[in-house]
Amino acid sequence: MKRFLFVLLILLTSCDYFQSKKVSTEQLLEEEMQAINWNHVDDYPTFSDCDGATTNAEKKACFENYLYTLLTSHLEEQHIVVTDDVSDTVVLKIHIDKTGQFSIKTIDMDDVTRDQIPQLDSILRHSFDSLPKIYPAIKRSQQVATEFSLPVIVNIN
Template sequence: MRKLILLMFLGLFTSCELFTSKEEQTKNRVNEELLAIDWNDVDQYPLFEGCDETAPKQIQRDCFQNQMLRIASDTLDSLSFEVDNELEDTLYIDFEVDEHGFISILEMEEKQSVLNEIADFNEQITERLNNLTVAPALKRGIPVGLRFRLPLVLNTQ
């Protein structure tokens, strides 16, 4: 009788996983792992040459942003526009770094005040900033795409 009670007692504490297949266990673990991943963040930011891939994530992010801002600033400095009226405005440019490291403009805000003064402004900026390349962002060691927004401040004063 004691053996029967002991077996019943042990049976209550035995995991139900003994009765599930290995395939079902693997599927459950994969689903748990996928739910635990923060899909809105990357493990490593895109890196321009000169950025340290072993640096902490925040430093990588800062390096990427600073290099991108420097490139955009150099691009604007290389362009020459003549305007009749003063411009003081901020445009936002949405970029994507794809899984191969190619940077492309997804969308550029169109402000009529800018287009009235410089008709082909968006085309010139797009032409100069498209097709830059960097080391792509990584998520769990896999190259992934990343989108970001860059403010472009125009001031002709």
């Protein structure tokens, strides 16, 4: 009799384990969307010249160095004359869409720099006219748009 009660007790308490819990697709989607870190990409945007980079950090460094090199060479060709010394960090807000199109959203600089070098905005924008093909960033096997800031130190004496 004790054995029968024991088996009956186990069967009655274990019935809850056999019930399936239904979860809506909206709830699953919401949980998945919250689990994704939207501030990081799986692969950074890159140029074909950066194919040798294997890690994500190397790809990012190669991409940024390529932009800095292109910008520096273009700025060195310019003959900029100022009446006062200019020392400023200009921040370029760069956008690369999911097809690899490069654009500068904004250029943030001091008013003094803007007054001393009024053509700096157009010089910076034209520095990137000869960019090679950009391969967009990848997030979860999908091409995605990215935005980042590129600081440029302007120091003219």
